[in-house]
Amino acid sequence: MENLSPAKLIESLEWRYATKKFDASKKIDEKTWACLEQALILSPSSYGLQPWKFIIVQNTEIKNKLKAVSWNQAQVSDCSHHVVFVIKEKMDEEHIAYFINQTAKVRNQDAQSMEGYKKMMIGDLVTGPRSHVISEWAARQAYIALGNFMTAAAVIGVDTCPLEGIDPVKYDEILGLTGSGWKVVVACPAGYRADDDKYSAAKKVRFDTKDLIIHK
Numbered sequence: 666m667e668n669l670s671p672a673k674l675i676e677s678l679e680w681r682y683a684t685k686k687f688d689a690s691k692k693i694d695e696k697t698w699a700c701l702e703q704a705l706i707l708s709p710s711s712y713g714l715q716p717w718k719f720i721i722v723q724n725t726e727i728k729n730k731l732k733a734v735s736w737n738q739a740q741v742s743d744c745s746h747h748v749v750f751v752i753k754e755k756m757d758e759e760h761i762a763y764f765i766n767q768t769a770k771v772r773n774q775d776a777q778s779m780e781g782y783k784k785m786m787i788g789d790l791v792t793g794p795r796s797h798v799i800s801e802w803a804a805r806q807a808y809i810a811l812g813n814f815m816t817a818a819a820v821i822g823v824d825t826c827p828l829e830g831i832d833p834v835k836y837d838e839i840l841g842l843t844g845s846g847w848k849v850v851v852a853c854p855a856g857y858r859a860d861d862d863k864y865s866a867a868k869k870v871r872f873d874t875k876d877l878i879i880h881k
């Protein structure tokens with residue numbers, strides 16, 4: 666693997682900004698989009714359980730409906746691909762078995778040999794104290810995927826804007842998730858910045874390194 670230089674990485678991270686205005690005429694091509702879907706899929710999660718789905722909205726009608734319940738933020742309709750991060754509301758034995766079976770298949774292992782690991786995950790997330798706050802746990806996993814997605818996009822020159830300014834309950838309704846055991850937590854339009862988005866030139870506001878990084 667050829668590593669990105671540290672300077673190039675910082676350049677990409679400086680280039681990324683929460684895009685306020687997308688150029689609605691510019692679409693992400695298929696190959697570039699396929700790469701970003703892989704970035705979503707390759708995101709790490711606790712135990713590797715992937716308690717998520719990523720709904721990619723390109724349909725204009727659905728985008729417009731979602732914009733209306735996203736504080737009317739124009740990024741939702743003007744972006745190329747609107748990514749909606751969805752989590753599994755409750756962790757259950759079926760999902761854990763699904764993961765164990767997938768591990769056995771991919772790694773050519775015997776699922777039976779992972780019985781102890783499976784029980785441990787069930788004891789932690791399905792029946793243990795963490796089961797009471799499990800959707801918070803799942804949301805944290807989804808936010809890791811969100812961060813991964815935005816950085817990956819920046820590295821290949823695609824703009825994004827993380828969006829918490831959405832009504833997740835209305836999103837659930839529009840996307841047909843209500844009552845399904847899955848729910849929306851956050852969204853992220855992706856595409857290409859408009860030439861006249863003045864925020865692209867705004868300086869980054871960050872606290873001083875000394876206030877954020879502690880060396881021991």
Ligand SMILES: Cc1cc2nc3c(=O)[nH]c(=O)nc-3n(C[C@H](O)[C@H](O)[C@H](O)COP(=O)(O)O)c2cc1C
Pocket residue numbers: 681682683684685738826827828829830831851869
């Ligand atoms: C979880 C999350 C939710 C956000 N929600 C919105 C939003 O709804 N609308 C928006 O314009 N920006 C939103 N932002 C963008 C932040 O305001 C922005 O990332 C922050 O000011 C830092 O600026 P930068 O990303 O341009 O460096 C959100 C950022 C994060 C991480």
